[in-house]
Amino acid sequence: MRTNTRFFSRRNERGSTILEVVVALFILSTLGIGAWYAVGVSLRLADRLREKMLANVRLLQLDDRLRGLAGRVYLPYWAPDGIVQTGDGALSVPYLDGDPKKELNLTFREGTLSVSDGEMSTHYTGFPHVELSAATNDSSHQYGISVQLEGKDGRRVLITARFGATPLGSLSSQ
Amino acid sequence: MGGLGRGNALGRGDARRRSSSASGRRRAEQGSILLDVMVAVFIVMIGFAVFLGGISLAASLSARQNARVQSMIQQRNAHANEHTVLFQKE
Numbered sequence: 001m002r003t004n005t006r007f008f009s010r011r012n013e014r015g016s017t018i019l020e021v022v023v024a025l026f027i028l029s030t031l032g033i034g035a036w037y038a039v040g041v042s043l044r045l046a047d048r049l050r051e052k053m054l055a056n057v058r059l060l061q062l063d064d065r066l067r068g069l070a071g072r073v074y075l076p077y078w079a080p081d082g083i084v085q086t087g088d089g090a091l092s093v094p095y096l097d098g099d100p101k102k103e104l105n106l107t108f109r110e111g112t113l114s115v116s117d118g119e120m121s122t123h124y125t126g127f128p129h130v131e132l133s134a135a136t137n138d139s140s141h142q143y144g145i146s147v148q149l150e151g152k153d154g155r156r157v158l159i160t161a162r163f164g165a166t167p168l169g170s171l172s173s174q
Numbered sequence: 175m176g177g178l179g180r181g182n183a184l185g186r187g188d189a190r191r192r193s194s195s196a197s198g199r200r201r202a203e204q205g206s207i208l209l210d211v212m213v214a215v216f217i218v219m220i221g222f223a224v225f226l227g228g229i230s231l232a233a234s235l236s237a238r239q240n241a242r243v244q245s246m247i248q249q250r251n252a253h254a255n256e257h258t259v260l261f262q263k264e
Contacts, residue, residue, distance in 0.1 A: 020207055023211065027214045030218070034221075034222070038221070042225070042228070042229075045229060045232055046232075049232050049235075052236050052240065053236075053239065056240065056243045059243060059247070060243060060246070060247075063247055063250065067250065067254070135254075144254060155240070158247075158251065159247060159250075159251065160251040160254050161254060162255075162257070
């Protein structure tokens, strides 16, 4: 009887040890798979978050640059109406710093928006679609530039930057 | 005889005590396995909750930042529309 009990108890102990190992392996593998998945998702999320933050920073930089440059455009009272030239993904406005030879230029080619004042050109990427136009009021009077941007995530942002000074133009004739 | 009988009785008692202590140890071992499993599951659940909390926090932060940038640009646009410097042509 004693030998039988010992035999069974040993067998039980051996069985429980295998069970322990199996349970431990199962728990470890579950934890490992979960941790692997969590790390993957976290990395992807961190990347996406970083990209979004960078896109926001880039957008604010572009906004500052556009408004700064447009604020330097001083149109004299003799400037003709419809001074903003647009077409073929480009926009230009003379009278930068009040000088008719200096121009504010905006071009959008191959996914890159370039903003230039003739001396320094700044390039912005990350916008698949950009529309450049003149900002007009109800009387079709141009008072600034308008840039419609579409981000990679489909978000649309409109930036309207006014000139430093604008003659009333067609309004004066009314 | 009596001594022998007492000895036998003592021996049986010892055996019972030994067997009961062995089964108790086994139960304790089994209990410790269960406890380990429960602790592991608890830790995994805490980790999962922290992970989900982190994801939702990151998403809400990102959405809030997007909204803030959007509202800032809209505010500047409105300011540009309202405060255009106009002067009359002579």
